Amino acid sequence: MKLHDYLPSQNAYKVRLLLHHLGISYETVPVGIFEGAGQTEAFRAKNPTGAVPVLELDDGRCLPESNAILMYLGEGTRYVPADAWQRAQVLRWMFFEEDQVQNGIASLRHWTLTGKLARRSREAIEGKRALGRKALAVLDGWLSAREFLVDTYTIADMSLYAYVGFADEAGLPLESYPHVVAWIARIRAQPGFLATVYPYAIDPFSGNELP
Ligand SMILES: N[C@@H](CCC(=O)N[C@@H](CS)C(=O)NCC(=O)O)C(=O)O
Incomplete structure (x- = not known):
């Protein structure tokens, strides 16, 4: 393929x-x-x-x-649960990623790392920052009670990790989100991690x- x-x-x-x-x-x-x-x-x-x-x-x-x-x-x-409820939970977090993370952290990181911030309005940048912080707070709360987004390590964790793991590059330091930081470390410790x-x-x- x-x-x-x-x-x-x-x-x-x-x-x-x-x-x-x-x-x-x-x-x-x-x-x-x-x-x-x-x-x-x-x-x-x-x-x-x-x-x-x-x-x-x-x-x-x-x-x-x-x-x-x-x-x-x-x-x-092993990365996609067979159980219908757990599959739906995996989808729920991937929809969250598409909606909240791609539009917030991912856009902001793109603008920041490619020199486009100066071409964006203050309003647009602040909107992305607010969305990014809100997403990180939601994840931190959820991960305070569990190791992964859905019971075991799944594609939902891979999806969210791709941009959340690099939120600092979007100007959103992760130190205020300790459960997210611990989750990132668990993902990086997975066998076969890239x-x-x-x-x-x-x-x-x-x-x-x-x-
Ligand atoms: N929702 C899509 C977003 C894909 C996306 O925005 N890809 C970017 C690179 S990260 C791209 O190719 N942008 C080019 C364009 O939109 O013209 C996904 O999850 O695959």
Whole structure:
């Protein structure tokens, strides 16, 4: 299978993390999202939004959306519970990630690390910070009573870790959220954890606005 990827993307990192845990080999197809490569007709046939990650199966079927890819690849493994209630809990946290974390911490981290903060209004930045702090407080409260988001280590933890684990790079220091810090350490200690992440600095075009 192929993973259409942009290496500094933490949405794509989530998928790489699960593939690493599962020991699945795949081909990486780099997509220069800041150069407009996501907006070509060929790529938009794979994902109409123009975003990575996209998983392409050997038969040509394409699946965008990081959390959908985690569910597809994780099905039948120890990382996706079989029980309906627990599966729903996994989904609940991945919806939270898509809604609260991608729109808050992830955007803010992107703006911060690619020099775009100065081009954003104070209002927009403060809105992202407030959303980021709210998400971290919710997670800290939830994790105060449990080791992982849903009983055992699942794709929900992988999904949330991808940006929450790097919230300090978004200007949101984690020291006020000790249960989140402890959860991050537990994730990093998992067998088969993938430590490699890529800085935006490897892409000379990352300062561009997305098309
Ligand atoms: N909700 C999507 C978000 C994907 C996303 O925003 N990907 C970014 C990189 S982290 C991207 O490719 N952006 C390019 C664009 O939107 O044109 C997911 O979870 O996969």
